[in-house]
Amino acid sequence: MGFFIHVTVSCGLMAMLSLGLMLIVRSGVYSVASAGFYLVGAYCTALGTLKLGLSPGFALVLGAVLGAILGIFCIAPAYRVREDRLLILTLGFAESLRLVCANSRSVTNGAMGLSGIPHFSLLGVNIKPGTIAFAGFVWLIVGIICLLLIRLVKSPWGLRIDAARDDRVAATSLGIQVARPLYIVHAAGASLAAVAGSLYAHHMAFVSPAPFTVVLSVFALCALLLGGRGSVKGVILGAILIGAGLPLLQLVGTPEYSASAIRQIVFGVALAVLTIWLPGGIGGIWRGAKSDRWE
Amino acid sequence: MSSINKFTFVSLSLVLAVVFIFSDCSRKSSESKRIQVGAILFETGEAKSYGIKSKRGYDLALKWAKSRDLSLIPDILYADSGADESKGVAEFKRLTEVERIRFIVGITGSGVAMAICPLLREKDVLVLEALDSAAKLTDCAPNFFRIYPSDVIQGSFLADWALELGWKRAGLVYIHNAWGEGMQEGVENGFTSKGGQILVKEGIQQNLTDFSSIIVKVRAAELDGLFLLIYPTGARRWLEQSTARGLVITTLGGDALTGTEVAQAGEASNGLMFSAPHPGEGREYEQFVEQYMKEFGENPDVYATKSYDAMRLALVALNELQSDKPQAIKRFLLAMDTFEGAAGPIRFDENGDLVEARYARYIYENGEAILVQQNTEE
Amino acid sequence: MEVFLKSLPAQIANGIIVGAIYGLIGLSMLLISNVMKLVDLLRGDLAITGAYLCFWLSALCGFPFAVSITLAVPLTGVLGLVVERSVYRPLARRSHYAPLVAALGLSIAIQGALQLLFGPEMIGFEQTPPLLPKVAEWGLIRLSRLDVILVLSFVLLTSLLHYFLTRTRLGLGLLAVADDEEASYSCGIARNKVYSFSFFVASSIAGIVGILYGLQYGLEPGAGFGLTIRAFIIASLAGSRGVLGAAIAGLALGVVESVCTGLLGANYRDSYTFLVLLVLLWIWPEGLFGRIQKRYARI
């Protein structure tokens, strides 16, 4: 059962990452910095609980705040730089965060990592990782994020963010603020990633810089695009597909390297075929969308 | 929202859920049939050759068991961590919780093992590790045993060797992972505390392919020698690129240089020296070498030997106890007399580390690692 | 510091050699990102596949090395063409980022396939060792035959491509599509033909890069990702249409990596690039050789 809980939690964390990214992408900026903020959350929790003795809940909030601040830093060049170049800068930002963690060995213990992170507890209730309660908690947070996100998207503020994304000049001429919402959205997306990272740290009880590479960010972005960037339901399904795909394929066949190669091929081709089949992403299935429109 | 699509979706997810639950239950029911042991190796990623070596060792150990007519010969369930910690943890959970395995022989990679330690403390699973050397694994968990000596010993062993060679000014290139950083600390402490100087110290990321700027740096610093504490694939690149960039320097490496990739560098590897646990001697070892030679057409390296030992020890324990109860095996391992392994005697201290660890010096000649001189250390 | 100054010329030379590979893969990416306006995550994997093809032909099928190269390069081009036809063309119309997922999927699949066919270990060309002896040596700078071949092919390919894009009809058509797709359509330039053609050329170049990379550093199934990232950085820096921009950006990237590693150490090697990129883009938002086209660029 524990393995399936593990997979469920991984999917939940991936969902959080891609929902955060969904918010960011909605503002028109594509970012591959998720792994960086994920790392910030994870290390905040690890260092906060182990070295500073903070309570897990407080460390999580601290991580979210720090993530938000770094998120604003990350997006600072947005107005100087064209969007595809911004992509590469966000990549660099995340990678640099990882290198900082990997190289400050006196604090973060380097590649050896920090282990023995305590169980997550909230308001005195101890939520043990590896239990259904923990998976439920993760998905509860995902659910709350979804509700907030839907509410946000439907609000006038969301409408104006969409406008600013589509045409910055026209939006400005109407008196819509363009810069501040971008920062807010990015801060929110980054702190969501940080929250996910913090839960990851509790889930694994061990943190090292190794898993927070670009590949993770790219996977999160792909979960978003696969799900359809405008649809919350779709994004969650996309995250489940990406998060559970490879681990569940592990259940089939032997782990010979040929088998793991075949698994990679199956997973990769499935991804490619799905994108071609579903023009509007998974979320587009409901709308019968013929292209990747925003909802 | 078209109703057909909704229907498709709901039914699909139902089917998936059923498969989910079914696969879980079906495994549960087949539990008691045969004892299985798990192994989490490197099949992909950096240092893939370790996985191949380990499997060869395991295979030979199973053959040995069959030739001895041991009654209990388990299936080995392999898992691949690809040197990736989160993947390693997922695989550990899969092995222990889906496959219901209670005895794992081999979790390759100190980093992976470190990530699994917190889980191990809470689980009734026994791990007998063959290849991990990180010093911190000593206090990993009470149910973690390893037959590979800790880095601390190897670091000072390498440093002493360097001083013996007359090095005063040395360079150090290490890889940023649990093994590399542990070795770097050991070697640096050992070397500088005895009067040596580390003038160039470079930590590299695992995916680095272009070493030329570090090579030039080492060349410019005019060093007596260089510690090369990186993984085999990187080491092969390092050797080839040093040839191209004209770096000639006495080089001492860690046990990772045992990997076959290094020998593939051909001439460039000639003269490269490294330390690794002693390969063993005596009858057990000779028999093993002979078998290995017959089977795979080459001499076994330390990884194959250690893996062979680990699996053989596991087989002995299983047959002695006729069960895979972790606590029983733990008691057995702690209480047993010295076990004569191919790579030397095995006896555990209370931390599950080897009581006695022997390192040896090797040098590459004509693409083959040759034992230089024996050296015993406690 | 003294050591650094002494080794500086050699670090720059190293940078140029690495930069030659970066520049070429950047060129390959630039052709595609300009013409099709998409982020191609497959560039590096295609390059590596090309190199594996060459390895397969020469080491396993026994063709002479020169023949293997001449076969492998256009084969890689054809492979790129297949990818373009089957995946990118149907997806590129949707949005810039739609092909990203498919490309990631294909990238994973290609890595799996390479691992299946050639094993997970690093593979070295047997042609490498004879190319390693030195050609020239000044102080710490030491050039092997391979280095010379690398830099020469970089210069040759860059100038060929530059000539092709600015002097030939097909090349100009390609630039036209890159500049303004709809306008070029009305001028009678067949868009699809240009797509296929640019993909073929770009992938062939990628094939060459892969072979050079394989000769210099050896091959692994997963080696493509690093190349893709580099290619992406260079294409971002190069501005809207510059072949020369890409070439210079590639060299600059190589030199920055080498010199910074020499000066500050390898710990933050990947960050140097991004820092430099950030500074450069801050100064020249449109890349090294771009022009500001928008009226309201700063809003």
Place this chain on the structure above:
Amino acid sequence: MIGGSSRIVSNLVQVRVSRICKHFGGVVALDNASFELFAPGIFGFVGENGSGKTTLFDIVCGLVRPDSGSVLVNKHDITTWSATRRGKFGLGFGRSFQHPRLFASMTALENVLVGYPFSKGTSWDEAILGRVKYGEQLSSARDVARQQLDLLGLGDNERSYPAEMSFGQRKRLEIARVLLEQPRFVWLDEPFSGVEQGLVTRLAELLTHFSESASSGVCIIDHRMEVVRDISTRLFQLHNGKIVELAQS
């Protein structure tokens, strides 16, 4: 910030542009341009291509910074104000563009809706946490937007996306977005181009009506004198960056 400017908005009647100069590279776009407008009224700006009309509007709306000179409203200097502060939800300037700038991912109705001055849920905290139900607010806003579309003859295009509409329709859609809920000054860049002849008169009438009912200033650029002359109360001509007021006959 916007709260501060809304005081001015309530009685914004005067816009004064004084001695604006603007160069693009070596090209002089505006050379010492000055004029003064009082709402309500319709003000025409004519001149051949490249005479600096669009640049003038861009400067007034804050999209382009002038080299020298100042823009004043009700004697307040707003030269350094951002375009956002001057916009419809701020100071009350509306602006349409020569090439319509519409929100490509939205339907016609949503495009107009963006121009609706929502009272609640326009800041992020209110949008997420505030006790606001968007349903009612949105549905009433939608009704207003629909009426506006009908007014401009776009009632049937409610659900179409900008890419599916003709140039003239897009032009009108943009005007619909600008005129929604009475901005104080409207700057329309060639509103009649691409609009069918029959509709031009209707549109002109609509603008006149708007100007009177909302007592707003409507400024119109066109390069055809005859179109603007009939409806405008004052007429300016631009030539090589210089601005001259033409006497109305």
